[in-house]
Amino acid sequence: MRLAFARRSCMVSVRRSRLALGFAALAAALSFAVPASAEEGSSEPPRAPLDVDARERLERDLSRLVAGPELAFCHDATEAMRRANREVCRVVLTNARQRCPAMARACSAHFAELESNGSDEARFGQVPGALGSILFWGALVLLGAAVLRFLWPLLESLAPAPDVVQKPSAGPSPTEPTTPRPPQESDVERLLAQAERARNEGRFEHAVAALYGALVHFLGREQLITVEPARTNGDYLRELSPQPELAASVRQAFRSVERVQFGHSEATAELCSELWSRILPIVKGGVALLALVLLPHTLIGCGPRASLNPESLPNGHHLLTKLLRERGREVRHLALSTGEVDDDVSQLLVFGRDTSPEVWSTVLAWAEEGGSVIVTEPSEELTRALHVDREGSFACTHALELAPRALAQSLTVIDAGARRLRLPDAPGSKSAPRVEASCDGSARIATFHYGEGYVTVLANPELFGNISLTVGDNAAFVLELFGPPRGALGLVGSWTGGGVTSPLRALQNAGLSALMLELLVVLLVFFWHRGAAFGIPRDPSDLARRAFADHVRALGRSYARAKANRHALSQYAGFALEVLRERFGRGAPLSLIDLAGEVARRTGEREGEVMRLLTEAHEAAQDPGPDHGHPADLQTIEKLETLLYPSGGPQ
């Protein structure tokens, strides 16, 4: 019994110990299951305070990175002058340690001017020089003129045609088949190369022909003339008449070529050289003009100072991403178009107020499930979710007051921004956010416990900017804010394509709308110019049939040309007499005299006149005689016609 009790006690003990072990294991598992961003029992995400070694390493990294070409404003005086503004200089001119000597000098030299200027976007001394301005605007004017020159034929074709009598077409082309000509070389550069090769080989006639071809096709390419096989040099010169100087040069060249082609002259080396010296300036002049137009653009585009990468500007984030990456943190741009955050992302950095509502809902949902989010400035969505906003103009004139932390050294953090956070609850309350940094009692950075995760909100985004990280201990503070390197850091903003759901919005956010529209217009103009059919090409329908009257008129013209008046009278007289007899005969054949009487009675004409007319018609019908084209015959026809109509004939 004792054994059984002992066994039972032992089993209970074992069960209890197993239970205890189980509970312990469960507790351990749960503790690991909590997102790493949460410290047990803490209302702030994990931070990574920098020790001495880390601080020294950070210092070296900063020195190296600010000396690089990406942050030219730090060491290049001209670039610094272009980029300095009130916000930047407010950061730079603090007593905190400076790492951008050029920017510090630029701000010191012109701060008074900046302060007096009411605009925060004030710039000074940014123009590279008067010559650069002239070149730039001159190049733009030339480019505009070139575009206009290209579009002019299209605009002319749109103009309404003058009110002139349209000439009929030239009629159908001759039906005689022509032998197809071999294709002719039309590339100007190739023709010039052929000419040079032929000249070097002593084939001067070929060289002359190639030079002539190069000149003609160059003029055609520049749309100064229309090149066609049936056009002569005289036609081309007439087309060039609006440009008399060019026409004179071209005329000289044409004359030289014609002397070889049709005249007594032989193609010689001297003639080739003479032609070469005449034609080359014309042909290459166009290339030179193009180069002159493009050159200022290339000059402006040269050099690191002309870099337009926004990440390299004073408020860019090149330094932040570089520092994080060098510390083993993967930094990735996220669009969040699918509404989900990548599994390996452990932290999000959300920029600006232009992030779309769809992205905000994704971010906040992710934070609620345990994610860590840092937001550079509050937005409407964030205000609704966390009841936090920013306000006012409260520039901080000294280093920020930081929340207590376990650091060996205190940090001097300078906030260039002029706003403060308006927090939802009074500080110190249970649901109140933790204030990370403040200035004169106003919160500048606060961390909210949101669901299972955390959202750290900054009042001003400038803290993360390049210039801000070069001042004081801002870089150390920011690195601490991001915490230890674990998982990827996702950057989210309108410039990352921040979750837009339509391609048009994505284009708009990327600033490409104007470019896409311009490309579309160029494409349309190109196809319009080339004459591409925008629909099914249709031939104009031919007039399949002619009116009977046209045939009659054609027949009449033939008669008239042949002077066959008598013949026409003979035919018409026979017809007219037949009709009159049918109309008045009442079935019985009428003699001429009787017919004349009936017709005279019906039409009111004098019987004698009718008789004379019918007699003449009868004679013509019986025996027309030789044709002399006498006008009297036509008059007889007209008179017969007048007899037919009043008596009820066809009109």
Added chain:
Amino acid sequence: MNVEEVSATLKRLSAEIARVLVGQDTLIEHTLIGLLARGHLLIEGVPGLGKTLLVRCLGRVLGLSFRRIQFTPDLMPSDVTGSNVYSEAEGRFSFVPGPVFAQLVLADEINRAPAKTQSALLEAMQDRSVTVDGETRALPAPFLVLATQNPVESQGTYPLPEAQLDRFLLKLEVRHPTRQAEANMLKNYLAGFDPTDLGALTVLSSESHVLEMQRALGEVRVASEILDYITDIVQRTRSHPALTLGASPRASIALLCVARARALWEGRDFVTPDDVKSYAHAVLRHRLLLQPDAELEGTTADHCIDGILRDTVVPGTSA
């Protein structure tokens, strides 16, 4: 005379005539080229455009004899060629030359005379001689006939038959002068210009000079490609669907002669395709017969020639 001298002389002649005949530079050029090519001209234009004045000016500056024949329905052939007239005093017949015996003859409104009279002149143009009563008499050299037609009137006219039209080297259509030219003409008139008195015109040439210029035509080279070009153009008139009758080989010769004359005018000793193309209309338009249907549509000979020139490849082109 070399080519440059001929060209310079022609340009001077043209400028001198243009002092009086304002706004008809193309007509003057065509006329001088016709003279150079030893051909006769048919000028079509409404009255009042200066056709008679042109010929009179031409005669004056060239130093050639000039006669005008006004064609009327009752004009007889002998009125043109001349006839043998019995002289009672001498007791024999003597030939009285007609107005055709001049170096420049203006046959005004040639389509008003009957065919028999037209033929008398046309025969003289072709043969450059006149046969009266079995005796042939040569016409003077140079000999140029400028016949005119009024395109407006058709009543009481005797249009030249197509076969006879072929004898004219060029058919020129004279149009109204430009506004500026007409204004200048009025200013000349106000300044006292008298169209009947051409004494102000300078005589720049002579009979021998003109003959020498005509001989200079032989120095103008014609490449074989140009001959092919002329042949192509004329051949295409014979297969054109809008034409009943195309141009004859006489037209090819005419086009060749005129192209050479034009090359001389430009101061060249060789013919270019542009010389041929620029005179194709004047040479061919009166030698083509349109289909009635084409005529109904408003197609003209010039339209057909435009189409042929567009389809004929120019020699030496690189297109």
